[in-house]
């Protein structure tokens with residue numbers, strides 16, 4: 001390969017890394033005994049096989065976010081949370097249904113950032129007695145306000161048929177295609193929205 005083509009046609013490893021999108025798989029529950037880490041790891045396992053992005057589990061609990069408005073807002077956790085979101089091009093929300101909506105912890109985490117959410121894409125994987133569908137629809141309304149483009153395909157896991165005793169994830173085979181389709185859409189829209197930022 002000529003010097004010219006080396007410079008102009010071949011991407012360095014660093015460039016490839018920089019051009020690869022970063023997608024955060026956000027665990028939407030923080031309670032002790034939660035099942036969201038199992039769901040997040042399952043989604044990440046499927047996502048990593050695709051080789052089309054850097055997928056990372058983001059655990060809200062690790063940021064120890066204060067409840068919105070109860071402090072002066074200078075906690076390092078809030079800064080770290082915003083920095084982490086800013087480093088991401090798109091999201092997959094792992095959504096548990098609490099009283100027909102998302103958990104308070106996820107709502108608080110959504111409220112504690114603004115620009116870092118804007119002009120990015122997101123998919124939802126939800127679970128609950130009815131697949132977490134009601135919580136997911138609430139999240140879609142919130143995402144509209146945060147200028148997050150939510151994709152159509154939405155895998156829904158039933159606590160009755162995709163978990164053993166409601167606590168051990170054993171997803172049915174049919175969800176695999178849905179997760180991949182949802183990720184196709186998140187990747188496409190994340191790439192498109194990157195041009196706006």
Ligand SMILES: Cc1cc2nc3c(=O)[nH]c(=O)nc-3n(C[C@H](O)[C@H](O)[C@H](O)COP(=O)(O)O)c2cc1C
Pocket residue numbers: 029030031033034035036037096097098099100101127128129130131132166
């Ligand atoms: C406070 C609370 C409210 C809940 N409300 C609902 C509900 O409205 N609909 C539903 O399908 N499941 C509901 N559940 C069951 C949860 O979806 C189930 O416990 C799930 O495992 C919670 O996710 P997590 O384990 O990641 O915290 C509720 C659970 C809790 C703790």
